[in-house]
Amino acid sequence: MPANQITLGDVTITRVWEYSGPVDMTPETFFPESSPRTWEEHSSWLEPQFVDPETRIVNSAIQTWLLRSEGRNILIDTGVGNHKERPYSPVWSRLDTDFLDNLAEAGVRPEDVDIVVNTHLHVDHVGWNTYLDGRTWVPTFPNATYLISKADFDFWNPANEHKPLLGRGNQNVFEDSVAPVHEAGLTHLWEDSYTIDSNLRLDLAPGHTPGSSVITLESGTDRAVFVGDLVHNPVQFVEPDANSCFCEDPAAARATRRRILHWAADLGALVVPAHLGGQGAAEVVREGNGFVIKGWAPFAPYSSTSKEAR
Ligand SMILES: [Zn+2]
Secondary structure, eight states: OOTTEEEETTEEEEEEEEEEEEOSOOHHHHSTTSOHHHHHHTHHHHTTTTBOTTTOOBEEEEEEEEEEETTEEEEEOOOSOSSOOOTTOGGGTTOOOOHHHHHHHTTOOGGGOOEEEOSSOSTTTSGGGEEEETTEEEESSTTOEEEEEHHHHHHHOGGGOOOOTTTTTTTTHIIIIIHHHHHTTOEEEEOSEEEOSSSEEEEEOOSSSTTOEEEEEEETTEEEEEEETSOSSTHHHHSTTOOOTTOSSHHHHHHHHHHHHHHHHHHTOEEEESSOOTTSOEEEEEETTEEEEEEEOSOOOOOSSOGGGO
């Protein structure tokens, strides 16, 4: 089995690489509520995979989780995408990656994708929803149903004039990556929860954004939960009250993170965040006021500069 793939119950999980490396933020800017002591005490495993010890810049990964369940291909989050204009998120502006080749290496062509889940509608979770065809953004996955929570769709829809914490960081995102799939009739805007199949369920997990969601996998005796940006960096296992600077509702984000991590610890579920580099996912157990890692998933780590290790 390839090192980017595991099987839980009847579901195969494949990690599809788009980007890994520095994201232009220090621990203090990315996680303003985290304690410098935590970074120090856990430096033996946080460095260099999750923070560069020399530059003090946080490392992160952009990846899609490809699930094969009941004969269907399901993508969880679609990364940043190519050629997108992101004037207020320069790290993600005008990327040109071979993400679709990586997906093809996993055996999936765009037309083979049955379901796309956007855990929320931030810039780095919806990018490959569309690609540039001439001068027009068109759906990348023409046969897919795109599952988007109605709460996030309404929050990020520019017609509703919400003022997100992210400021203009999400500029153009709805217009080039969400509206085109909606206008093509490919979206299903769900509320509260949505059952994908007998192994997979989507639930609202608000806080990071109003419509952030998690996907729970329960198959046989195996459990996993895909938490999106509820956890950005494993420092948040140790300090679950430390939000990222991108959490729209800080109190709700803390409560939701604790609730989901407690559930995962109690049931031995694999926690699969959107952006962990290293081995990508972990099982956690309670310790003190937080959690510690019981074991990492067996995904092969990306190399620090990265392209080669996908
Ligand atoms: Zn993200």
